[in-house]
Amino acid sequence: MPVDGAAGGVGVVVIGNGPVGQTTALLLARRGVPVALLDARPARDLTGSRSICQQRDVLDVWDSVGAGRRIAAEGVTWTTARTFHRDRELFALTLGGRGRSAFPPFVNLSQARTEQILDERVAASPLIDVRWDHRVTGLDQDADGVTVTCDGGRSLRAPYAVLCAGAHGGPLREALGVEFTGHSFDDRFLICDIRADLPGWATERRFYFDPAWNPGRQVLIHPCPDGTYRVDWQVPADFDLAAEEASGALDARVRAIVGDRPHEVVWRSVYRFQSRVASRMRVGRVLLAGDCAHLMAPFGARGLNSGVADAENAAWKLAFVLDGRAGEGLLESYHAERHAAALENLAVTTATMDFLVPHTDEQRRHRRDVLARAADDPDARALVDSGRLYEPFWYADSPLTTPDPDRPFAGRPPRGATPPPGPGVLLPDVPVRAGGATRLRELARDGFLLLVAGDGDPVPVTAADSGGVPVRTHRISEIDATGELAATLAVRSGEIWMVRPDAHIAAVLPNPDRTRLVRALRRALGDPEPTEPARKGDDDGVLPARR
Structure with a gap:
């Protein structure tokens, strides 16, 4: 059996050319x-x-591979999420966030168009070899790598593989010995893309509990480009789309929302949602990402977005391990961090589904009571769950994170809020001036970043300290002309903020000596018990960024 892509040719085989696989490949190629x-x-x-x-x-994340701004420009921007009970608005959530991101809170763009834009970036990379019509049938590992077997006796050999095969990746996941526990929801959801002119609806998400035109169930409406709206109806378990279309009931269902305006049903489908998470997201030299590792209800937009976070987490760690700059501890942290994120997303979306589709008499009584009171009672409104929107996971309990007792993580923040900056939290983005970079996160994606508060001399970091991982140091005062960065982080004089290559804060160290700084750096690289740091004079200085 011929083996293609032997060691030295392919570093990673990515299985699945959807958005998560595309993102994984692009981020690996970037490194x-x-x-x-x-x-x-x-x-x-x-x-x-x-x-x-x-x-x-x-x-x-997509901006770092040349796609983010284009996706944002082509998508529909929305910042308001409205929730209704029957014909009365209960509340409107305006999305904010810390810092000053270059991007709006959410944009809506079809997955198909997003994939096309990512395809263009993939095609522009000489390091990515795209192979369609390659159905993977086997993954065989040994001490040196993974042999990926495809239909027709074809196979590839690489040090590592990332399984991004989506919801259809079950056979490969099972072959790895990974369980996929959870459950499926009985109720189904009818999803239609509808083109219509709906004045005032083009920049907001709308969620309806028990509207007259879908009594006893829910409807979610999202704006999309070109005057198109994505509408999700909760429907009974025995819903028959073909019968609904033939009887004219589908047209009546659509007209109940759009009125007598001209409209076109561009696409329609019926789904039954699942809540499941893989028992392991790393099995030896194979990492699982995206829907292959976790499935959840879509209310809150946590599926694809969390899959991209999987991709980023996997890419920088695999790149460092392949370079010999980190080892087993960093690779295993992929499971520790992203499995915890999947469980958090599952808990959030399961709570939403329990409110949307209650299973017990107690849950049904709770929902009726909350919705009845929510029109006039602000405390009850806070209990209405129409989907907590996606937010990045906080690696506060990660083995890579050095905790700071002065900046403890307070747990899941209120709906629509972000936690204050601290260890494990994604670094807020603000304008800076450092070389060619104009945004803080631009500085944080080539290696490790040290941000120094105060005017003292930076603690030197050597190649021996970091295992060759690029570490750049910037005094906050020199890149923060307006003081916005210092205010956003609420920095204290003498602190050093250590930021990982995925822009998550690894440590906040008050007045650290070299030993404490190196220990935090080695911990962030998956080595919680580092050897004694190299002596001063052994290749002292700030390491340049690897381009």
Whole structure:
């Protein structure tokens, strides 16, 4: 059996050419890793909106590979989420956030169009080899790498593989011995892309509990480009789309929302949602990402967005391990961090589904009481769950994070809020001036970043300290002309803020000596018990960024 892509050719085989696989490949290539990107399909499927809500921090990840600004420009921006009970608005949530991101809180763009834009970036990379019509049938590991077997006796060899095969990746996941526990919801959801002119609806998300035109159930409406709206109706478990279309009931259902205006149903489908999470997201030399590792209800837009976060987490760690700059501890932290994120997302979306589709008499009584009181009672409104919108996970309990007792993580913040900056939290983005970078997160994606508060001499970091990982140091006062960065972080004089390559804060160290700084850096690289740091004079200085 011929083996293609032996060691030295392909660094990582990415299985699944959807948005998560595309993002994984692009981020690996950005760090110099050659990738083979495989998909079982013969070509891209461009039908239907599917995952449409792209959150600002995901757009920022895509911006690092040249796609974020274009996706944001083509998508519909929305900042307001309205929730109704029957015909009465209960509340409107205006989305904010700390810092000053280059991107809006959410943009809506069809998954198909997002994939096309990412395809263009993939095609522009000489390090990514795209192979359609490659259905993977086996993953065999040994001490040196992974052999990926495809239909027709074809196989590829690489040090690592990332399984991004989506909801259809079950056979490969099972072959790895990974369980996929959870459950499916009985109720189904009818999803339609509808083109119509709906004045005033083009920049806001609308959620309806028990509207007259879908009694006893819910409807979610999202604006999309070109005058198109994505509408999700909760429907009974025995819903028959073909019968609904033939009887004219589908047209009546649409007209109940759009009125007598001209309209076109561009795409329609019926789904039954699942809540499941893989028991392991790393099995030896194979990492699981996206829907192959976790499935959840879409209310809150946590599916694709969390999959992109999986991709970013996997890419920088694999790149450092392949370079010999980190080892087993960093690779295993992928499971620790992203499995915890999947469980958090599952808890949030399961709570939403329990409110939307109550299973017990107690849950049904709770929902009736909350919705009845919410029109006039602000405390009851806070209990209405129409989907907590996606936010980045906080790696406060990660083995890579050095805790700071002066900046403890207070847990999940209120709906629509972000936690204050501190260890484990994604770094807020603000304008800075440092070389060619104009945004703080631009500084944080080539290696490790040290931000120094105060005018003291930076503690030197050597190549021996970091294992060769690039570490750059900037005094906050020198890159923060307006004081916005210092205010956003609420920095204290003498602190050093250590930021990971995925822009998450690894540590906040008050007045650290070299030993404490190196210990935090080695911990952030998956080595919680570092050896004694190199002596001063052994290649002292700030390491340059690797371009």
